[in-house]
Amino acid sequence: MTTDVPDGHRWRTARGLAPAVALAFRGAPAQLGLLSVVALAGAVLPVAITWLTKLVIDSVTGGSATDALLPLAIALAVLGALTATLAQLTQYLSAEAQRRISRAAKDRLYQAVNRFPGLGRFEDPRFLNQLRLAEAADSAPAQLTTATMQLVRNAITALGLFGSLYVISPLIACVVLVAALPTLFAELALTQRRVNTTTRLSPDERRELFYQMLLSDERASKEIRLFGTGDFLRGRMMRTMSGIHAARRALDRRELFVQSGLELFAAAVAGTGLVWAILAAGRGELTAGDIAMFIAAVAGVQTAVAGIVSLLAQTNEQLMIFTHYTVVVSAPPELPIAEHPVPTPELRRGIVLDDVWFRYGDDLPWVLRGVSLTIPYGMAVGLVGKNGAGKSTIVKLLCRMYDPTKGRITWDGVDLRDLDPARLRDRIGAVFQDFMSYDLTAAENIALGDLTALADPARITAAAARADIHDVVENLPGGYRTMLSRMFADDDGSDGTGVVLSGGQWQRLALARAFLRAEADLLILDEPNAGLDPEAEAESHARISALRAGSTSVLISHRLGTLRDADLIVVLDDGAVTEAGTHTSLLASGGTYARLFATQAKGYQSE
Numbered sequence: 050m051t052t053d054v055p056d057g058h059r060w061r062t063a064r065g066l067a068p069a070v071a072l073a074f075r076g077a078p079a080q081l082g083l084l085s086v087v088a089l090a091g092a093v094l095p096v097a098i099t100w101l102t103k104l105v106i107d108s109v110t111g112g113s114a115t116d117a118l119l120p121l122a123i124a125l126a127v128l129g130a131l132t133a134t135l136a137q138l139t140q141y142l143s144a145e146a147q148r149r150i151s152r153a154a155k156d157r158l159y160q161a162v163n164r165f166p167g168l169g170r171f172e173d174p175r176f177l178n179q180l181r182l183a184e185a186a187d188s189a190p191a192q193l194t195t196a197t198m199q200l201v202r203n204a205i206t207a208l209g210l211f212g213s214l215y216v217i218s219p220l221i222a223c224v225v226l227v228a229a230l231p232t233l234f235a236e237l238a239l240t241q242r243r244v245n246t247t248t249r250l251s252p253d254e255r256r257e258l259f260y261q262m263l264l265s266d267e268r269a270s271k272e273i274r275l276f277g278t279g280d281f282l283r284g285r286m287m288r289t290m291s292g293i294h295a296a297r298r299a300l301d302r303r304e305l306f307v308q309s310g311l312e313l314f315a316a317a318v319a320g321t322g323l324v325w326a327i328l329a330a331g332r333g334e335l336t337a338g339d340i341a342m343f344i345a346a347v348a349g350v351q352t353a354v355a356g357i358v359s360l361l362a363q364t365n366e367q368l369m370i371f372t373h374y375t376v377v378v379s380a381p382p383e384l385p386i387a388e389h390p391v392p393t394p395e396l397r398r399g400i401v402l403d404d405v406w407f408r409y410g411d412d413l414p415w416v417l418r419g420v421s422l423t424i425p426y427g428m429a430v431g432l433v434g435k436n437g438a439g440k441s442t443i444v445k446l447l448c449r450m451y452d453p454t455k456g457r458i459t460w461d462g463v464d465l466r467d468l469d470p471a472r473l474r475d476r477i478g479a480v481f482q483d484f485m486s487y488d489l490t491a492a493e494n495i496a497l498g499d500l501t502a503l504a505d506p507a508r509i510t511a512a513a514a515r516a517d518i519h520d521v522v523e524n525l526p527g528g529y530r531t532m533l534s535r536m537f538a539d540d541d542g543s544d545g546t547g548v549v550l551s552g553g554q555w556q557r558l559a560l561a562r563a564f565l566r567a568e569a570d571l572l573i574l575d576e577p578n579a580g581l582d583p584e585a586e587a588e589s590h591a592r593i594s595a596l597r598a599g600s601t602s603v604l605i606s607h608r609l610g611t612l613r614d615a616d617l618i619v620v621l622d623d624g625a626v627t628e629a630g631t632h633t634s635l636l637a638s639g640g641t642y643a644r645l646f647a648t649q650a651k652g653y654q655s656e
């Protein structure tokens with residue numbers, strides 16, 4: 050995936066205009082319709098005012114009667130008032146259109162983000178940079194559409210004024226027009242540079258944001274204070290920021306230099322024209338009205354042409370930014386999705402990992418090296434192994450967050466690649482090692498396991514009871530409606546206290562979330578008891594065993610006692626299965642499991 054828009058791809062970039070405008074019109078059809086009418090009216094007003102001004106001056110200097118002057122003066126006043134009103138109306142309509150279109154654009158962007166089936170994209174720094182740029186592009190469709198309207202409006206005005214100028218002096222009219230060309234090219238070159246700089250700075254800006262969030266993050270604040278790393282992190286943030294500012298400053302200086310030169314050039318062209326007009330008037334070739342119209346027309350054409358140039362540059366810039374948006378919303382799924390997925394069958398036989406090899410990237414080491422393993426239907430399988438052995442990776446593969454690099458995983462004989470990932474996940478309940486704690490109410494924290502439960506509080510309380518967290522939640526100030534956050538404490542309309550649970554309590558809540566899917570075909574518990582006290586662990590263990598009796602589950606735990614009554618215990622070492630059997634058989638064989646178990650048991654006994 051490309052991260053920036055290479056030079057020389059303007060045409061491809063320009064093709065982004067149609068989808069951007071289509072998106073904008075879908076987001077705010079009424080506002081943009083009205084804006085088009087207003088823009089058209091605004092286009093002809095300056096030309097009409099210039100001609101009326103000339104007529105008024107010629108009438109005055111020609112000694113016309115007041116009766117003849119009055120209608121002209123009134124018409125001028127009305128057009129002036131209309132110009133002022135239209136400007137306000139344009140501003141209001143543009144702002145409203147901008148809000149609606151940004152909303153539509155953001156909605157579409159995150160719909161696309163939610164559609165990525167696996168985790169790969171969220172671990173790809175190039176994609177994350179692109180996503181950051183796409184997030185900043187939500188105003189591009191609105192800006193592109195209004196810029197296109199303004200372009201048309203300015204073109205009409207410029208043409209009208211150019212015609213007026215042409216009547217007085219074809220030569221000067223052409224000089225004014227040709228003099229705008231260098232400005233056009235200079236602005237386009239500046240735009241390209243601006244966009245390239247923005248693209249280049251995206252990783253640094255992401256890094257700056259990371260430090261900024263870290264410094265105000267509630268969870269990070271403990272370590273930052275204890276280890277006194279606040280100033281270190283702030284220093285890094287400031288250094289990153291200085292680098293970004295230096296790049297932007299260099300760009301601003303270039304713009305200052307180029308644009309000042311262009312302004313001087315335009316002023317010189319206008320000044321030369323004025324000298325010529327005054328000399329021509331002295332020779333009696335132009336009237337006073339002609340001079341007034343000449344001055345207004347030269348200024349008007351220059352303003353309109355400068356407007357066109359800057360709008361073209363803006364459009365070019367927005368189009369390049371919008372390219373990132375388009376890339377993200379049209380990015381294909383990073384996991385191949387079967388065109389006609391096999392309906393995920395209810396699990397009846399089991400899940401088989403068949404010579405599964407896996408690494409997180411082509412340039413990264415193998416994490417799983419030919420794992421073959423059967424998770425029979427209705428049985429509890431325990432995974433044991435040292436840190437980094439690949440246990441959680443197997444869990445992620447079972448949920449099809451990634452595909453095996455080699456080998457395959459089957460669900461009742463069907464390759465996971467042939468199933469719809471969403472339907473597969475409907476059949477799985479899981480507590481991940483790095484489970485989430487959401488800044489939402491207690492009920493919502495549980496209901497996220499199955500959103501249909503939001504309308505059925507009894508299911509939520511039942512799941513909480515199974516995870517042994519019901520009493521704790523019920524005794525919170527607002528019961529299940531308590532906001533489990535200090536950050537958004539008053540969002541629940543309560544007294545604004547908000548509650549933060551302990552690590553073990555959060556873990557039980559995550560268990561309750563998984564238990565909402567008690568009927569799931571496969572329950573995965575990755576270190577479900579790590580945060581529980583010994584009594585709670587024993588109790589939780591008994592509950593899980595009872596709940597899962599006769600069902601299929603995968604349990605991972607470093608506390609081997611938790612796994613001793615699993616139907617099958619699999620020992621992983623460095624990404625390969627080294628032992629498998631029941632607790633008793635593994636103890637009897639005297640291998641790694643027996644050694645690890647003996648070490649843990651000894652640790653408890655010596656205490």
Ligand SMILES: Nc1ncnc2c1ncn2[C@@H]1O[C@H](COP(=O)(O)OP(=O)(O)OP(=O)(O)O)[C@@H](O)[C@H]1O
Pocket residue numbers: 172409413416434435436437438439440441442443482
């Ligand atoms: N998203 C990732 N990108 C790259 N490497 C990863 C990623 N996740 C895990 N790894 C690597 O894969 C290896 C196995 O990790 P995994 O989390 O599966 O181990 P584990 O057996 O669950 O360990 P633990 O007992 O510490 O939880 C580790 O070397 C880890 O660094």
